[in-house]
Amino acid sequence: MSRWSLFFIVLLLGLGLGLLYGWVINPVSYQDTTLDTLRIDYKTDYTLMVAEVYHQSNDLDWAMNRLTLLKNKTPLHTIEESLKFAAQVEYILPDMFLLRDLHNALKENN
């Protein structure tokens, strides 16, 4: 085997080890993240908080503004995702109703 072939084999081996270390063993750890990167359960709880406030204030503009921070396609899309997850993990009915109310309000507004 020529020297160049050996060199490239070892180079690829090093590349593989580097990727393994950088992606699996010691990946970049993020600190200053944004709301749109939150895991779906946290996003759903965030949406529930917006729904709780909306239920009291009826301020749809404020609710849409808060939901926009999750950077989905639309606030309606955000609440639909949240409703789906909330149903999956069996949120209690009062919370489901709050999410449903906000969903209906956003749908009517569309």
Next chain:
Amino acid sequence: MDQNRGNWYLITGLILGLILGLVYSWVISPVSQVDTHPNLLRTDYKDIYRSLISRAYQANNNLPRAEARLDLIGDDEPALALAAQAQRFLAEGGDHEMAVILANLSAALQSSEAAENTPVPPTGTAAASDSDENPTAAEEDTEENGGNNLDSTSTMEPVSSQTPPPTESPPFILQDSSPICDPTLSESLIQVIATNSAGDGIPGVAIQISLGSDPKEVFYTGLKPELGLGYADFSAEPGLSYQVEIPDSGLIVSDIEVPTCQNESEESYWGSWEIYITHPN
């Protein structure tokens, strides 16, 4: 000699590969930031999160749920973090309503902590004992830093809160209003301390301060919980005469001026003014 040269270029290849791999995995294409935890949020997003938790608490009055949500942010002292945010909010010219909402949750947390530290006879309701025995899933989640069980938080049954609803300027009476000389204060302050008949501080009391015909400024008790839940202060300037009013109580304290004081070395310095108000009930 030739053999040594061969070994070196293999090691060079390995190191070069490692460097390329690390650059690619750490810089060019790092692990994407999805499915993160609230405690990793940037400071301004944490502020938004805290504000939302406070608003939700105002809406549902469910303190255990608010506590569980605050735990996710990972503040060492959630009550202090809320109070500090309320102060920052006011200092940056934010609306007073939001500052009061933040302060109310901060005060509720402090009251709850105080109540937990006070021995009480076992007369709690089933709901209350449930909440004591079963720490919220979100609290566990915070400890695990990433467990997938916030859904349980969201399905918590609302339990009655030990916290009274936000105070809205009850009819206070004036207990004392006098100049004070405190050399430890770094600036001249008008300090207001609002208490109930039991002597406990009352947070969220609105205080209007005016200077002649200038527009009134409003500040609130409870924004500095480290100094007491019923404490509020306003930075005063020497030589001016202020008027303090507690809206809806008809309580007005006039002619408040920064006094001149003397320390032990007989050097003059500007003092402060203290106002004690109390709720008669």
